[in-house]
Amino acid sequence: DAGVIQSPRHEVTEMGQEVTLRCKPISGHDYLFWYRQTMMRGLELLIYFNNNVPIDDSGMPEDRFSAKMPNASFSTLKIQPSEPRDSAVYFCASSLVVTGVASNEQFFGPGTRLTVL
Amino acid sequence: ELKVEQNPLFLSMQEGKNYTIYCNYSTTSDRLYWYRQDPGKSLESLFVLLSNGAVKQEGRLMASLDTKARLSTLHITAAVHDLSATYFCAVDAHNTDKLIFGTGTRLQVFP
Numbered sequence: 001d002a003g004v005i006q007s008p009r010h011e012v013t014e015m016g017q018e019v020t021l022r023c024k025p026i027s028g029h030d031y032l033f034w035y036r037q038t039m040m041r042g043l044e045l046l047i048y049f050n051n052n053v054p055i056d057d058s059g060m061p062e063d064r065f066s067a068k069m070p071n072a073s074f075s076t077l078k079i080q081p082s083e084p085r086d087s088a089v090y091f092c093a094s095s096l097v098v099t100g101v102a103s104n105e106q107f108f109g110p111g112t113r114l115t116v117l
Numbered sequence: 118e119l120k121v122e123q124n125p126l127f128l129s130m131q132e133g134k135n136y137t138i139y140c141n142y143s144t145t146s147d148r149l150y151w152y153r154q155d156p157g158k159s160l161e162s163l164f165v166l167l168s169n170g171a172v173k174q175e176g177r178l179m180a181s182l183d184t185k186a187r188l189s190t191l192h193i194t195a196a197v198h199d200l201s202a203t204y205f206c207a208v209d210a211h212n213t214d215k216l217i218f219g220t221g222t223r224l225q226v227f228p
Contacts, residue, residue, distance in 0.1 A: 031214055043160075043205070043218045056215065091159060097214060103167060104209050105150060106216060108160040 002026075004109030006092050012115045018080040021112045024073055025094030033106060034067055034077050035091040043091075049075065082116045089113050119144045119210050123219035130196050130226055138191040138222045140206035147184045148209040150216065151191055153202045160205065164191075196226045 005024040013019055025032045033048040047057040052069045060067070064083070069075040079086055093106040120143040130136050140149070151164040164173040166182035166189060173180050177200065179192045189206055203223045207216040 033215065042220050045215060048215055050214065056213070093160075095214070103165050104148065104214055104216060105162055105165050106207075107162065108152075110159050 004092055004094050004107055006090075006109040006112050008112060009110060010113045010115075012117065013082055014117050015083055016081040017116075018078065019082045019086075019114060019116075021077040021090050021092075021114070023075045023077070023092030023109060025075070025092070026096075026107055027073065029094035029096045029107075030072075031095040031097065031104075031106075032069060032075050033093040033095075034075070035093065035108075036088045037091060037111075038088045046077070079114075082114075084116045087114055087116050119146070119208060119217045121206060121208050121217050121219040123204075123206060123222050125222060126220060127223045128225070130193075130224070132197055132226055132228055133195050135195065136193050138193070138204055138224075140189040140191070140208075140219055142187050142208045142217075144211060145184070145187075146208045146211060147182075149182050149189045150207045151180050151189070152205045152207065152218075154205065154221070155202050163204075193224070196224075198226050198228070200224060201226045 007022045034046040037043045046059045047067045049069045067077045089111045091111045092109045095106045122141045124139050149166045152160040153163050154160045164180040169184040171182045177194045182189045203221045205218050205221045207218045210217050
């Protein structure tokens with residue numbers, strides 16, 4: 001299996017521009033999570049989906065952030081307009097919850113390093 | 118609200134020494150996960166602990182879970198430089214399928 005795939009791996013943009021981050025979860029996984037990691041705030045959960053449906057978006061910082069999952073193999077996280085304080089590494093992770101198996105182990109993608117100038 | 122605390126936050130240790138990283142959490146949970154993150158890299162799953170008393174070992178690392186004490190430990194035996202990384206514990210948030218991560222412990226092993 002290729003694991004969780006994210007693109008782009010690096011993104012440099014100017015303040016005010018729209019940024020779209022992409023994620024392909026592990027095939028067959030039914031949960032998808034978006035995280036943001038910074039030195040100051042650590043690892044933060046932004047939003048997660050179950051079977052393509054958003055379950056909890058309480059971690060989304062503000063209306064400039066939006067996420068979609070149009071199908072089981074693709075999700076996007078969009079920032080519009082971007083600001084310098086959005087600079088961070090954004091990780092996507094996926095998991096499979098199997099009835100009778102308690103584990104919620106998540107598998108992380110390589111991340112997208114976003115720099116907003 | 119579930120809180121997960123790790124200590125120490127930073128650990129500098131000499132090769133060959135033993136040490137333990139602690140992970141405390143605030144509410145009932147019987148599932149805990151340990152991850153490793155190398156600088157500039159992603160998080161890699163190390164251990165999955167699914168019940169009270171669970172113990173897992175991989176090489177020089179051993180993880181255990183005490184759900185009654187709400188405590189997990191990650192024990193490092195005879196540290197080597199290759200273990201230098203940041204280690205995160207994460208706990209299942211009750212009645213959800215999301216994980217709450219600790220702040221991480223940055224481990225540096227020097228000769």
